[in-house]
Amino acid sequence: MSAALEAKLGRAWKKPPFIANPVFRWLLIGGSIAYFVVALGGIDVSWDRIVKGMAYGKRFIFAFGEIFGAFYDYISDLFPDLFGNTSGRDPNDSRWIEIWTEKEIIKGLYESIVMTIASTVVGIAISIPIALGAASNIAPMPVYLFCRSIIALSRALNEIIVAIILVAILGFGPLAGFITLSFATIGFLAKLLAEDIENMNKQQAEAVKSTGASWGQWINFGVQPQVMPRLIGLSMYRLDINFRESAVLGLVGAGGIGATLNTAFDRYEFDTVAAILLTIIVIVMILEYLSGVIRGKVQ
Amino acid sequence: MPTHEKNGLKVWQVRETKAQLIRWGAWLIGLAIFIFAWKEISDNTLWFMMDNVGEVVADIAGRATPPAWSFILELGGPIWDTLAIATLGTFFSLIMAVPVAFLAARNTTPSRVFVRPIALLIIVSTRSVNSLIWALLLVSIVGPGVLAGLIAISIRSIGFCAKLLYEAIEEINVVQVEAIKATGASRMQVMVYGIVPQIMPAFAGIAVFRWDINIRESTVLGLVGAGGIGLALQSSLNVLAWPKVSLILLVILVAVVIGEWVSAKVRGAII
Amino acid sequence: MLELQGLTKIYNTGDKALSDVTLSIPSGQVVALIGPSGAGKSTLIRCINRLVQPTSGSATIDGVNITALGAGGLRKARRKMGMIFQEYALVERLTVMENVLSGRLGYVGFFRSLFRKFPQSDVDAAYRLLDRVGLLEMADKRADALSGGQRQRVGICRALIQDPSLLLVDEPTASLDPKTSRQIMRLIVELCSERGLAAIINIHDVALAQMYVQRVVGLKLGEVVFDGGPNDLTPAVLTDIYGEEDWEATIEKVDDEDEDT
Numbered sequence: 141m142s143a144a145l146e147a148k149l150g151r152a153w154k155k156p157p158f159i160a161n162p163v164f165r166w167l168l169i170g171g172s173i174a175y176f177v178v179a180l181g182g183i184d185v186s187w188d189r190i191v192k193g194m195a196y197g198k199r200f201i202f203a204f205g206e207i208f209g210a211f212y213d214y215i216s217d218l219f220p221d222l223f224g225n226t227s228g229r230d231p232n233d234s235r236w237i238e239i240w241t242e243k244e245i246i247k248g249l250y251e252s253i254v255m256t257i258a259s260t261v262v263g264i265a266i267s268i269p270i271a272l273g274a275a276s277n278i279a280p281m282p283v284y285l286f287c288r289s290i291i292a293l294s295r296a297l298n299e300i301i302v303a304i305i306l307v308a309i310l311g312f313g314p315l316a317g318f319i320t321l322s323f324a325t326i327g328f329l330a331k332l333l334a335e336d337i338e339n340m341n342k343q344q345a346e347a348v349k350s351t352g353a354s355w356g357q358w359i360n361f362g363v364q365p366q367v368m369p370r371l372i373g374l375s376m377y378r379l380d381i382n383f384r385e386s387a388v389l390g391l392v393g394a395g396g397i398g399a400t401l402n403t404a405f406d407r408y409e410f411d412t413v414a415a416i417l418l419t420i421i422v423i424v425m426i427l428e429y430l431s432g433v434i435r436g437k438v439q
Numbered sequence: 440m441p442t443h444e445k446n447g448l449k450v451w452q453v454r455e456t457k458a459q460l461i462r463w464g465a466w467l468i469g470l471a472i473f474i475f476a477w478k479e480i481s482d483n484t485l486w487f488m489m490d491n492v493g494e495v496v497a498d499i500a501g502r503a504t505p506p507a508w509s510f511i512l513e514l515g516g517p518i519w520d521t522l523a524i525a526t527l528g529t530f531f532s533l534i535m536a537v538p539v540a541f542l543a544a545r546n547t548t549p550s551r552v553f554v555r556p557i558a559l560l561i562i563v564s565t566r567s568v569n570s571l572i573w574a575l576l577l578v579s580i581v582g583p584g585v586l587a588g589l590i591a592i593s594i595r596s597i598g599f600c601a602k603l604l605y606e607a608i609e610e611i612n613v614v615q616v617e618a619i620k621a622t623g624a625s626r627m628q629v630m631v632y633g634i635v636p637q638i639m640p641a642f643a644g645i646a647v648f649r650w651d652i653n654i655r656e657s658t659v660l661g662l663v664g665a666g667g668i669g670l671a672l673q674s675s676l677n678v679l680a681w682p683k684v685s686l687i688l689l690v691i692l693v694a695v696v697i698g699e700w701v702s703a704k705v706r707g708a709i710i
Numbered sequence: 711m712l713e714l715q716g717l718t719k720i721y722n723t724g725d726k727a728l729s730d731v732t733l734s735i736p737s738g739q740v741v742a743l744i745g746p747s748g749a750g751k752s753t754l755i756r757c758i759n760r761l762v763q764p765t766s767g768s769a770t771i772d773g774v775n776i777t778a779l780g781a782g783g784l785r786k787a788r789r790k791m792g793m794i795f796q797e798y799a800l801v802e803r804l805t806v807m808e809n810v811l812s813g814r815l816g817y818v819g820f821f822r823s824l825f826r827k828f829p830q831s832d833v834d835a836a837y838r839l840l841d842r843v844g845l846l847e848m849a850d851k852r853a854d855a856l857s858g859g860q861r862q863r864v865g866i867c868r869a870l871i872q873d874p875s876l877l878l879v880d881e882p883t884a885s886l887d888p889k890t891s892r893q894i895m896r897l898i899v900e901l902c903s904e905r906g907l908a909a910i911i912n913i914h915d916v917a918l919a920q921m922y923v924q925r926v927v928g929l930k931l932g933e934v935v936f937d938g939g940p941n942d943l944t945p946a947v948l949t950d951i952y953g954e955e956d957w958e959a960t961i962e963k964v965d966d967e968d969e970d971t
Contacts, residue, residue, distance in 0.1 A: 145841040148849075153807060153833040155826045156850045176530075179523040183589065189582035197580040251483070258476040261469075296695050300571070300659040301688060304676065309495050315484040388571045391663065395483070405575045413576070417568055424567035617761050618799035618865075622872055623788035623816025628823050632812050636803040 196408065203410035204418070210235040211418055239415045248397035249419060252386040255317045255396055259386075260379045262318075263325025268371075270326060271333035272359070278337060287330070294327025299385050303394040314395030321382045321389075328381070332374055333367060340366045369438045376431030380424060387420050499681060506686035514671060514690055520585050521667035521694070524660065525653035528592030533646055536597045540604035546616075547608055547634065558601070566598030570656045574665035588665035592657055596649050603648075607641035608634065643709045651702035658691045668694075711737050712758070712876055712908060717767035719753050719932075727753040728932040730767070737875065738906045740899055742919035742940075745929035746952050751912040754929065755878040758910070759791045760784055771876060789816035792869025794898070796881035798861040802854040806845065806864050809853050810836040813871035832871070839867040843897065859890035863897070870901060877902065877909035883918065891915070895922050916943065 159165040214236035216223035231237070240246050273279045273287035299320055306316035340363065348362030390398020397416060404412035452459070541547045543558035573591035581587050611634060619633035661669025668691060675683040712735040719728040727750040735741055743751050756762035758769050760776060768777045776787050792813070800809045814832045815823055822828065828836075840846045843863040853861060862882060869877060879898060883891035895911075899922045902909050913919045919926060920940040928936030928951040936947050945957035 142841060142846070144846055145837060148837045148846070149834050150830065151833075152830065153826075153828070153836075153849075155805065155808065176527070179519075179527055182519070182523065183585045185586055186582055186584070190580075193580040193582055200576065200580070251479070254476040254479040257472060258480055261473045261476075296692055296699075298655050298659050298691070298695070300662065301672075301691065304672075308499060309492060310489070311485065313484050314480045318480050384567060384569055388569045391571060391575075395480075401572065402575070405579060408579065417572070421564050421567045425563055428563070612799075614795055614797055614799040615801050618793065618795055618868070619801070619812055619815065621759055621761060621788060621791070621793040621878075622813050622868070623785040624812070624823075625785060625815075625820060627820050628815045631820075631824055632801060632804070632808075632815065636801050639803060 196410075199408075200410045200413065204414040207236075207239070207411055207414040207418055210239070211415075211422075236415070239411060245397070245400060245412070245416055245419065248390065248400040248416075251314055252383065252390075252396035252398075255314050255321060255386045255389075256379065256383045259318045259321030260325060260375065260382050263322040263378065263382075264329060264371075264375050266322065267326050267329035267333060270330040271337060274330055274334035275337035277342075278359075278363070287334075291327050291331045291334075294323055295331065297323075299324050300388065300392060303389050303392050307393045312393040312395075317386060317389040317394035317396055320394060321385060324385065325378055325382065329374055329378055333371060336367050336370045337363060369435075372438045373431070373435040376427075376434055380427045380431060383427060384420070384424060387416075502681040503685035505682065506689060507680075507682035508686065510683050510686055511690070514668065514687065517661070517668040517671045518690065518694065520588075521654070521657045521669075524585060524588040524592055524657040524665075524667055525650060525698075528589050528657070529596060529646060529650045529653050531589075531593040532596035532600055532649070533642075535593070536600035536604060537642075539597060539601040540608060541630075543601060544605040544608035546611075546613070547630070558605075562598040562601050562605075564598070565594055565596075566602065568595070570595040570660065571663055574660045574663050578664045583664035583666075585666035588657060588660040588667055591660060591665055592653050595656070596653060599652075600645050600649055603645045604638065604642060607638045607645075611637040640709055644706050647702045647705045647709075651698050654698035655695050658694065711735070711772055712910075713768075713770040714758070715768045715770070717754070717757055717769060718765050719750070719757055719762060720765045726932055728757065728764070731929075731932070731934055733927065733934065733937075735876075735908050735910065737908050738902070739925060740902050740909045740911065740923045741925045741927055742923040743910055743912045743927050743929060744914065744916055744919055744951065747914070749929040749951075750932040751929055752880055753932075755793075755880055755910055755912060758876075758878060759788050759793060785816055789872055790875050792872045792874035792877045794862070794865050794869050794877065794879040794882050796884045798858070798865045798885070800853040800856075800861050800864055800868075803852065805850050805852055806840070806856070807836060807849045809864050810840060810867045810871055813868040816872065835871055836867070839870055840864075842901075843867060858886050859894060862886065862890075862894050866894075866898065866901065870905070875907065877907050877911075879909055879911040881912050881914065883913065883915060891918060892921075899923070916948065 157165060159168065213229075214231055214234040216225040217227070217229045217231035217234055220227075270287045270290060273283045274291055276284055279287065302323060303316055303320040306319055310316045310319075344366060345358070345362035349358050353361060386396045386398075387401070388398045390396040390400065391402050393399070397420075401413065401416050404410075404416065539558050539561055542549070542554050543562060545551065545555070548555045548558070570591050573595050574587055577587040577591050581590065615637065616629060616633035619629050624632065657667050657669075659669045659672075661667045661671065662673050664670070664673075668687060672684065672687045672691075675687060712733075714731055714733040717728055717731040717733075718726075720726050731750075731754060743754065745751050753762055757764040758771075758776065760779075764777055768775050770776065771787065771790065774783075774787055776784070779787055801812070804812070808826065811826075811828050811832060814828060818828060818832070837846065837849070840849055843866060845860060845863055845867075848856065848860065848864075853864060856864065877898070882894055882898060886894060895918055898909065898911070901907070911919070911923065920943060923940060926936065926938060926940050926943060927934060928947065930951050935950055936943075948957040949955065
């Protein structure tokens with residue numbers, strides 16, 4: 141038996157700690173706990189208000205259940221064969237459609253969708269040149285810095301804040317929302333696309349260059365085919381995000397369904413709230429499914 | 440190889456004529472949808488208002504500068520609240536997201552038919568509703584204040600964290616799990632020894648990533664009354680106190696940039 | 711004593727991986743399982759500890775019919791079967807010591823294992839095994855800091871600390887260089903004879919198998935087509951298992967290599 145083994149036998153074994161320095165480790169643990177206690181303790185909780193609010197919460201949950209039922213009835217009327225539904229009701233008479241038309245959900249939703257599409261298209265169109273400019277292996281230094289600062293600015297500014305500023309300048313309406321979303325798309329898409337271009341296979345791009353291709357041809361044949369699948373995937377993902385964001389821009393007056401939602405909350409009309417939320421969830425699910433299918437096809 | 444006849448000669452082209460037509464058709468439809476969407480926006484815009492946009496911008500910029508620097512002392516509390524909402528919200532959402540992720544991942548869910556769809560439903564419904572909407576709902580339930588913001592951020596982040604986490608769980612190396620199973624370990628032991636160590640880096644990355652996003656989101660929650668610096672922004676906007684507004688925006692910008700920097704550093708250290 | 715009776719596995723896709731395998735391995739015997747890729751070697755040993763559920767047939771170890779066990783009984787039975795994997799299958803982000811001790815999971819309760827409070831006897835056994843394979847100094851290193859050969863040694867320790875009566879070894883050398891492969895094979899065979907363990911070793915390197923084992927079983931399309939001593943492996947037998955090829959070179963190579971070891 142070796143001496144090293146003998147020294148260890150009979151001694152307890154402990155897993156070596158994640159942070160080796162004990163002082164630093166205990167400072168970190170103690171600091172975290174202290175922050176947690178102080179931060180949590182600093183939150184005002186008004187139990188009276190919560191007890192009162194629980195009634196609203198209950199109403200919301202019931203409303204959501206009811207609206208979900210109405211939505212289910214509508215779908216099963218729409219596709220009777222799929223659900224084995226033999227009632228033969230006209231789907232247009234359903235409660236779901238009634239809520240939709242009565243509260244002008246359709247109008248707000250329509251505006252949200254329009255804003256989403258327009259801003260995604262414009263955002264992508266602007267993102268592509270900026271992404272090329274922000275890829276360090278393609279762009280010269282001054283262009284690189286310029287494009288990177290546009291991206292940084294777009295990422296640092298929250299959509300809602302941009303929307304507030306734009307509404308102050310342009311007035312209420314979907315134009316402010318459209319510009320907000322286009323601008324936010326640039327920060328997201330151009331950054332990820334630029335990273336993708338920076339990570340692309342150099343040999344393929346060099347092979348095209350070595351044939352004597354011009355800069356435009358080089359981008360077209362050497363770079364574009366490599367980043368195209370990712371561009372399509374990211375665009376679909378951004379379409380999804382833009383739709384979700386468009387639903388809240390209305391809170392600050394920048395168009396879309398958010399305004400309807402805000403009014404409904406102010407008036408405690410929880411059935412309208414539930415109908416809008418359900419619609420948003422369903423549309424997001426459909427968009428996610430579609431983007432999954434499209435991404436599967438291009439890759 | 441797809442070709443077409445031109446002056447009696449075969450000319451190579453990238454795609455078959457039919458495929459080419461379908462592509463052009465798709466582009467055309469896409470363009471039509473875009474033009475239609477743009478026209479809708481344009482119709483809902485009062486373009487004559489745009490004539491003096493330059494003046495409006497100059498006017499607001501003039502009023503907003505210089506920022507009301509002295510006001511910064513009053514922003515300490517709101518910034519603390521914002522940070523608390525983001526940090527505690529991330530913490531609570533992770534506690535809820537972990538079980539949801541294990542129930543949603545194909546390789547760990549107890550039942551693919553019953554449990555997994557419910558877990559996926561939780562993920563998609565918390566994810567697709569923006570935190571501001573959650574905040575609106577919670578303000579009406581628990582009343583205005585930091586608590587509403589905290590719960591809103593916690594709920595909103597469940598879906599995001601659980602989705603990334605369950606994808607990480609599905610991508611683990613199954614042989615390492617098999618090896619632990621083969622020792623006669625119980626289901627829970629397999630989880631603790633075979634699965635958890637493998638997803639730890641992903642988990643830490645997701646936590647900081649979401650914390651960064653939550654800082655951004657919690658800065659605006661105050662606009663609907665859910666606490667933090669957004670509350671100060673809202674009240675300054677209401678009285679058109681532009682110098683205060685510009686200062687608040689500057690503070691938010693700095694907070695967001697610091698948050699992103701910290702998160703990038705921590706993620707870099709983990710990976 | 712391991713007894714396989716008509717073991718058959720048909721995957722959901724309809725592929726028949728094993729058909730009617732009947733095999734008997736006495737205690738202390740080391741058996742090499744050879745055969746082309748897809749012959750069902752991996753499936754066979756995974757059917758024995760039921761990482762793969764056999765479709766029909768039975769596997770009996772020391773009188774216990776493993777195929778008939780419920781979840782709890784299966785865990786108990788698995789403790790008696792150590793498994794060694796091709797890609798080592800160490801949990802890479804855990805330390806060497808944790809990986810070795812994970813072999814005792816079947817014996818300790820959940821909370822003890824969660825807080826890493828293993829009984830002192832297990833800790834001592836782990837140190838002894840690590841010392842035996844020459845990795846005592848590495849005990850608190852993380853598994854992903856080790857080389858391939860070192861990782862496989864840790865894998866062997868994890869299997870042996872279970873105190874098994876049977877070792878299931880799946881391609882132990884496939885990811886290793888030739889020299890390390892030999893060291894690992896020799897170590898496995900030595901440890902088996904020290905402890906009187908039976909072992910089934912899946913291996914695609916026929917020459918290496920011949921050097922170390924007492925018995926060779928050839929598998930082809932899920933059926934046993936050869937069962938005999940290492941010296942009974944003739945070119946004709948290999949052709950039967952793997953298909954037409956010049957086998958003289960492979961067999962001769964064994965003799966050459968023997969000289970320089």
